Amino acid sequence: MSKSVAIVTGASSGIGKATALRLARDFSSIVLAARDGESLASVGEQVQALGAEPLVLELDLMAATAAETVVNATIERFGRIDALVNVAGAVPGLDVFQMTDDQWNTGMELKFHGARRLTIRAWDALKSSKGSVVFISGNAAVIPKAGAAAVGSINAAIEALAKAFAEKGIEDGVQVNSVSPGAIMTSRRLGMIEKAAAAKGITLEQAKHAFLVQAGVSRFGEPEEIGDLIGFLVSPPAKWMTGSVVRIDGGEVKSV
Incomplete structure (x- = not known):
């Protein structure tokens, strides 16, 4: 296993946990970031058992300083960043007429702005390593519903954001894609x-x-299936694949 470092947010459970464990097979070090410290510590132990060195960071990515904390801690410990997987960000599934401004802002702050800030802060290190970034969106981006307005809106924004970073990445040598899971x-x-x-x-x-x-x-779908896809996207065989929205949903999205 060559010296390589991956950051996974939302790593305490679900897709984030599955992704961290999958990447522990290919990366020498895995940085785990999430709010649930107890669950995160358990994932760190599992990462170590797979042969990778974990760095556990209990924090809230909604904090304006969180991105700097994650990147600084990673560089100080490992000296590089080769992959960043932005998973954190559960969005409330509430009716468009019921959601308050605070609920809208909370969903956007964690999933969109948290990922945006972290990607920007990690960019120089990713540029140096010719690394990869993966964003997690969701099918609601293209199947918006009144009963889950924020989910669709924020996921669509994530996919647009990933496209924007991908364009910059062509110039800087950073691969950027988004993964859109269905019902996991x-x-x-x-x-x-x-x-x-x-x-x-x-x-x-x-x-x-x-x-x-x-x-x-x-x-x-199972979280491990998403983790396997992300493992491929940040691997050498997928390096020319950038700016893509990869849907993995069991066929839920029927449009072309």
Whole structure:
């Protein structure tokens, strides 16, 4: 394993955790950033068991100084950055008429501005290493719904932001792509299904089935499947692939 360093935000659970564990197979060091320190420490132990050196950073990416903290700690410890995967940022799925300005701003601040600030702060190191950046958006970017207005709006903004960074990356030698997952079975997804089951007075399995029928897919995706895709995107065989929005959704998006 050559000396290489990847930063993964939102690394305490779900797609972020799966991505960190996948990259631990190819990178010598993994920087784990998230708010849940206890879960993050556990992921750090798993990363170490896979043979990579972890750096655990418990912090909130909504803080204006968080990006500087992550990059400075990474450079001080490892001296380089080869990949940045921006996963952090759960957005509330609320009706467009119900969301307050604070709820809109919170979603945008963490998922959009948090990723934007971190990418900018890491850019010089990524330029030096000819590294890679991956943003996580979601199918709501192209399937916007009134009941999840912020999710769609912020995911669409993320995809546009990634395209902008990708254009700059062509000049600077930094590869930038975004990954758009469909319905992934995370703890957050399970909570949504449980809430729907309780509201409708149906079983959990019935609620899961109803969601799959509505999405037009055969099953939920697994976080590890997203991690595997990201592992490919930041690997040498994918190096000419930049500015792409890669949808991995079991066929949910039907448009061309």
